[in-house]
Amino acid sequence: MDKLKIISWVLFIVSIGSILFALIFNPASWIVYTIALVSIPVSVLSFGIVGMAKGNKDDEEGKRREPFIGY
Amino acid sequence: MNLMLNILLNVFIAFFIGSILIGLQRKIMARIQGRPGPPVIQHLLHTLKFFIKESAFPKTAAMPFYVAITAMLFVIWVAAVIDGPVTEGSLLLIFAIYTIQKIGEHNAGSSSGSPYGKMSCVRAVYSAAAEVPLFAVLIIIYLKAGTMNISSIINYQSIHGPLLFTIPLAAIMFFVLILSKSQYSPFAITKGKDIVSGYETEHFGLLRGYLMISESIAWYMLLWVFLTVFLGPLSLPAYLIGMVVLSAIVAFINAVTPILNPNHSVMMQVSFAFIGIAGSIVLLMI
Numbered sequence: 001m002d003k004l005k006i007i008s009w010v011l012f013i014v015s016i017g018s019i020l021f022a023l024i025f026n027p028a029s030w031i032v033y034t035i036a037l038v039s040i041p042v043s044v045l046s047f048g049i050v051g052m053a054k055g056n057k058d059d060e061e062g063k064r065r066e067p068f069i070g071y
Numbered sequence: 072m073n074l075m076l077n078i079l080l081n082v083f084i085a086f087f088i089g090s091i092l093i094g095l096q097r098k099i100m101a102r103i104q105g106r107p108g109p110p111v112i113q114h115l116l117h118t119l120k121f122f123i124k125e126s127a128f129p130k131t132a133a134m135p136f137y138v139a140i141t142a143m144l145f146v147i148w149v150a151a152v153i154d155g156p157v158t159e160g161s162l163l164l165i166f167a168i169y170t171i172q173k174i175g176e177h178n179a180g181s182s183s184g185s186p187y188g189k190m191s192c193v194r195a196v197y198s199a200a201a202e203v204p205l206f207a208v209l210i211i212i213y214l215k216a217g218t219m220n221i222s223s224i225i226n227y228q229s230i231h232g233p234l235l236f237t238i239p240l241a242a243i244m245f246f247v248l249i250l251s252k253s254q255y256s257p258f259a260i261t262k263g264k265d266i267v268s269g270y271e272t273e274h275f276g277l278l279r280g281y282l283m284i285s286e287s288i289a290w291y292m293l294l295w296v297f298l299t300v301f302l303g304p305l306s307l308p309a310y311l312i313g314m315v316v317l318s319a320i321v322a323f324i325n326a327v328t329p330i331l332n333p334n335h336s337v338m339m340q341v342s343f344a345f346i347g348i349a350g351s352i353v354l355l356m357i
Contacts (some may be wrong), residue, residue: 019075019079022074022075023073023075023076026073026074029074032074032075032078033078033153033291035075035148035241036075036078036082036149037146037153038146040078040079040145040149041142041145041149042142042353044145044281044284045138045141045145045281047122048122048126048277048280048281049126049277050279051122052087052095052122052123052124052125052126052277053123053124053125053126054125054257054275061093062315068333
């Protein structure tokens with residue numbers, strides 16, 4: 001598993017955990033706002049990175065040999 | 072209701088209804104142009120589809136900024152939902168959020184390394200010069216209602232009637248702002264097809280889906296703010312009807328109007344802003 005996937009899994013678990021914490025324990029409003037602002041976007045993004053399809057290993061080389069490498 | 076549950080529900084509703092309304096807009100545009108058009112749920116399906124598509128990050132992208140900027144756009148729209156439907160807080164915060172969105176568009180374009188993104192990034196700064204004056208509508212609302220607090224504005228309207236009838240030019244200015252933020256709008260120069268998809272060109276796969284969630288929430292919030300600030304206390308069905316009607320009007324205008332070039336777009340919006348501000352002040356003095 002690459003570094004990006006590991007970080008995404010950790011962020012996903014932490015963000016879902018913090019949302020559940022706010023749902024169950026109903027802390028002070030400012031804590032809930034902070035959790036909502038950070039955890040909702042992070043959970044969606046990390047879920048996306050964890051679930052996204054990866055390119056075929058064989059195609060990887062072809063992509064790297066692409067002569068047009070940037071602007 | 073539990074505050075977190077309230078926020079989650081509102082964010083989901085904003086995303087879901089926003090997606091459907093954008094889909095509806097495309098459908099209406101297509102029918103006006105004599106095409107069958109995509110299904111109404113197409114935008115929603117696209118958003119979900121992008122999450123399972125193969126994603127890659129371009130070599131030219133400025134990492135981690137390239138990813139972080141998409142998260143920033145999502146954060147500001149969650150903040151808008153909290154400040155709007157959840158707490159009915161300050162209208163000034165909504166103004167700040169729209170301004171940050173312009174910065175987001177600018178940075179998303181510049182972080183990708185694509186020339187289309189960079190062109191869009193320049194246009195984002197350019198169009199901000201036009202949209203910020205349109206937001207001067209807030210001053211007119213403050214002069215009339217004496218408050219910038221959304222719940223106080225709602226209370227004011229429940230006593231004095233909808234602001235739409237007392238400051239109509241301000242409502243028109245805000246409508247032009249809604250129009251400028253819509254997809255395929257004559258003012259949508261940051262995402263004009265002449266620059267492919269503008270700042271979103273190099274954000275594909277998962278990140279495009281992520282940006283599309285922000286877009287859906289943004290569209291819902293624009294309509295919500297318009298209906299709340301100019302029509303006052305509304306029931307849930309009235310909000311839905313209002314949003315559908317506004318989206319249909321925007322779709323009609325977009326279907327029959329070509330995208331303007333950046334100069335004309337900015338000058339036209341500034342003209343609307345000038346007429347709106349000056350006219351509203353004259354109306355307030357009469």
